[in-house]
Amino acid sequence: MRQFFIKSTLITLFVTLSFYSAFRYVRAKEFLIGSQTMAGAIIDKHKRLNDLPSPKLILIGGSNVMFGFNSPYMEQELKMPVQNMALAASLGLSFMLNEVKEDIKKGDVVLLSIEYFLNEGDDNIKLFLAELYPPAKKYIEFPNVLEDLKANCKYIFRELRKYLLLKVLSNDNHIDDVAYSRKAFNKNGNIREELRLVSHLPLNDGGPIARKSYSESITKINKFVELMESKGAKVYFVFPCLAESQYKLSPEAIEDLHQQYKKSLKTKIINSPIDSVYPDSCFYDTIYHLRSPYHTVHTKKVIKDLEQYLE
Amino acid sequence: MLFNSVEFIIFFIVVTAGYFVIPHKFRWFWLLSASCYFYMFFKPVYILILGFTIVIDYFAGIFIENAVGYKRKTFLIISLIANIGVLAIFKYYNFFIENINSFAPSPFLPYLSILLPIGLSFHTFQAMSYTIEVYRGNQKAERHFGIYALYVMFYPQLVAGPIERPQNVLYQFHIKHHFSYENVTNGLKLMAWGMFKKVVVGDHLAIMVDKVYNNPTQYEGLPLIIATVFFAFQIYCDFSGYSDIALGSAQVMGFKLMQNFDRPYFSKSISEFWRRWHISLSTWFRDYLYIPLGGSRVPYYRQLFNLFIVFMVSGLWHGASWNFIIWGALHGLLLVLARLRERFLPTLHLKANNLVAKIIHILIVFILVDFCWVFFRARTFADAKYIITHLFSNISLNSLKNVDFVRNNILLGESKQLFLVTVLSLVLMEIVHYFQRNLSIRSYLSTQNKWLRWGLYCLLISWILLFGAFEKPAQFIYFQF
Incomplete structure (x- = not known):
């Protein structure tokens, strides 16, 4: 038994150390490249958010918000600074809410526009962001220590695999669409208008939206709303912009979610799903990504809906 | 609990270490508790179904051994009805209703809103092999209830086999296993x-x-x-x-x-394939269905018919759908054709x-x-x-x-x-x-x-960790059966 324990401990240590060292080497090598991807924008967004005086308007959501709003126009119309914090729906609801909690002060306004049935997202992407911007570690929620450990191990294996397959074996120097890089953002945190002028039809979509209970997520949003209100900030909810073809695939599920929101959400819902539906040709590449100049059209509609509450 | 999950690795280390640490007389209890936990990880309530068949088959085994004459068969039939009944309700009821309803202008028989308990076909077949072997006199009835329960529930093979025979496994639960490096x-x-x-x-x-x-x-x-x-x-x-x-x-x-x-x-050959694929199931059907139907003792064409039927039933064992029945029937047909060729056109066979x-x-x-x-x-x-x-x-x-x-x-x-x-x-x-x-x-x-x-060994482990699909551990296909 002793022999077995010694050997198994040695092999476990050897494999663990090898993997960890390889991971640290790869990340150090790839850090600069990673920080120039879209994910790197989290650094800039948080820096500006910290610097902005209150009252300010903060936009929260997935990429529908990143593409769907014209923040400079909002600043001009609402006469307050606007910061768009959105990056990707795959960051999940908790991450999105957690990342702004500390920076919201009295008098601030939060506009929440999350994708339909947004879940807790992809741990790999969250951990990648946390590497680029270490304070983001505390925005990530895991149900328990085991899940935390599992997610971190999977992330290490995934990053090593990616490096090995894409860089070592195939020397793939794939460059992302410039609209998905750090420099694609304007100072307010939107994707710059000139980078998404043309529609790339057919749009990427996730198929029909399934109807399900969203009560757990609504509870999370409500807790966030309570916290914000206790700080003297206000939270409003706006439905995400959506391509008409996608809306037609699942109108019942969308309306069902609308009713769940109306019944349980402890914040003002300033529009209805159909108000944020636009023809497919108004979108850049996916069913949630409005292109220029339709993001301004959407922004104008939202400002009009929002103004009655702000006054 | 999935074998390809971190939870299983922790479970396995704890159970194995505990197994060697605790005294032999408590080991059955340790393994049984671990197996219950393993099974209940999927859907706890279904352990009641397992419990039901375990109790029935445990007593059926003892009664069969103690009884004489027609009573032995009666107890065996009770056991088989209980096991097949559970399968019929949980696995096949909705399928039969669906087929009956399809003949009616509008559905008139109600469906059951139930999920198929994981690995149901595996552990019911293993339980049936116990009472059949006791009936045949090949296995002594197990008097220790915990050990019998462990025979059905032993976690490594509980949800997807191999479908064990009592002669092969039951005695092993009584033996004291020492830690063996090999x-x-x-x-x-x-x-x-x-x-x-x-x-x-x-x-x-x-x-x-x-x-x-x-x-x-x-x-x-x-x-x-x-x-x-x-x-x-x-x-x-x-x-x-x-x-x-x-x-x-x-x-x-x-x-x-x-x-x-x-x-x-x-x-x-196809018959060789079935000697190499899911051996525990194909030998189960051979021993408990094909041979009781007459095996090679019946006339040649009856043998072929029986073979075909056995494979159709094997298809149905896999799932309550016509696709599985067709799959089984096709294999049955291929085996029948192979036998016919061997008999009538032996020269066609490539050396x-x-x-x-x-x-x-x-x-x-x-x-x-x-x-x-x-x-x-x-x-x-x-x-x-x-x-x-x-x-x-x-x-x-x-x-x-x-x-x-x-x-x-x-x-x-x-x-x-x-x-x-x-x-x-x-x-x-x-x-x-x-x-x-x-x-x-x-x-x-x-x-x-x-x-x-x-x-x-290090390369194999690294290969698994690097290239394994761990993002979302996928369930094993045979769990659904």
């Missing part, structure tokens, strides 16, 4: 090999297979052929991978379970002495078996029909451009390379299988230089 390391190696098959090969092939088979009408020609060939390997890696982990985890504690697979795709003839035989068997897999994997009969009728239409490399593994980014943008790694792993696996025909790889490795040996 057993532990061999068991772990087998588990690692099973994990390699499942997470490196099977689960990655599943991505492409699922893409095509979940929407077959979007494809024709090569994508359908590739997906069908991949499914043959996916299901093999998935199921034999599970069996390897089951056998390995039992071996670590000193238990020896029956082998369930023996390189089935190297079979040179399988030279390599070319062997390869031709292996390829023919693989193609036939793979054709049958279409029915097994397709979601509906209509899908299966579409796939078969479009397998050879528009055969061109251009048709592959429609396939998602080429066009889209599957698996976080690394699909093409990972696909190549998967195919490489598959080839490596088959090379290992090829060499295993004459020698045990484990024995061979044990004679090699220790640096080479440990290097290979």
Whole structure:
């Protein structure tokens, strides 16, 4: 038994150390490249958010918000600074809410526009962001220590695999669409208008939206709303912009979610799903990504809906 | 609990360490508790079904042994009705209702809103083999209720077999197993090999297979052929991978379970395939259905008919759907045709002495078996029909451009390379299988230089960790049965 324990401990240590060292080497090598991807924008967004005086308007959501709003126009119309914090729906609801909690002060306004049935997202992407911007570690929620450990191990294996397959074996120097890089953002945190002028039809979509209970997520949003209100900030909810073809695939599920929101959400819902539906040709590449100049059209509609509450 | 999950690794370490630490007289309780926990990880309430059949079969075994004359048969029938009844309600009720309702202008019989308990067919068949063997006098009735319960619930083979026989396993629960370095390391190696098959090969092939088979009408020609060939390997890696982990985890504690697979795709005939594929189920049907129906003692054509029926039932065992029945019937038909050819056209048989003839035989068997897999994997009969009728239409490399593994980014943008790694792993696996025909790889490795040996073990572990599909651990296909 002793022999077995010694050997198994040695092999476990050897494999663990090898993997960890390889991971640290790869990340150090790839850090600069990673920080120039879209994910790197989290650094800039948080820096500006910290610097902005209150009252300010903060936009929260997935990429529908990143593409769907014209923040400079909002600043001009609402006469307050606007910061768009959105990056990707795959960051999940908790991450999105957690990342702004500390920076919201009295008098601030939060506009929440999350994708339909947004879940807790992809741990790999969250951990990648946390590497680029270490304070983001505390925005990530895991149900328990085991899940935390599992997610971190999977992330290490995934990053090593990616490096090995894409860089070592195939020397793939794939460059992302410039609209998905750090420099694609304007100072307010939107994707710059000139980078998404043309529609790339057919749009990427996730198929029909399934109807399900969203009560757990609504509870999370409500807790966030309570916290914000206790700080003297206000939270409003706006439905995400959506391509008409996608809306037609699942109108019942969308309306069902609308009713769940109306019944349980402890914040003002300033529009209805159909108000944020636009023809497919108004979108850049996916069913949630409005292109220029339709993001301004959407922004104008939202400002009009929002103004009655702000006054 | 899935074998390919972190939870299982923790569970396995704790259970195994506990097993060797606690005194022998409490070990059955430890293993039984662990097995209950393992099963209840999926859906706790279904343990009541297991409990029901365990109680019935435990007492049935004792009553059968104590009774004489027709009473023995009565107790056996009670046991069989209880087991088959559970299967009928939970697995087949809705299927029968659906078929009856389809003849009516509007559905008139109600459906049951129930989920199929995981591994139901496996543990009910294992339980039935116990009472049948007691009835036949091949096995003494187990008086220790806990040990009998453990026979049905032993966690390594609880949800997907191998479907054990009481003569092979029950006595092992009474034996005191000592820690054996050889057993532990061999068991772990087998588990690692099973994990390699499942997470490196099977689960990655599943991505492409699922893409095509979940929407077959979007494809024709090569994508359908590739997906069908991949499914043959996916299901093999998935199921034999599970069996390897089951056998390995039992071996670590000193238990020896029956082998369930023996390189089935190297079979040179369909009957050989069934001696190498899911051995515990095919021998179950042989011993408890085919032989009781008359075996080789009945007239020739009756034998063929019985063979066909047994395989149809085997299809139904897999799932309550016409596709599974057709799959079983096709295998039955192939076996019947093979027997007829052997009898009436023996000269047609290629002498399988030279390599070319062997390869031709292996390829023919693989193609036939793979054709049958279409029915097994397709979601509906209509899908299966579409796939078969479009397998050879528009055969061109251009048709592959429609396939998602080429066009889209599957698996976080690394699909093409990972696909190549998967195919490489598959080839490596088959090379290992090829060499295993004459020698045990484990024995061979044990004679090699220790640096080479440990290097290979580290490489295997690293390969699994790097290229395994751990993002969302996929359930084993056979759990649904």
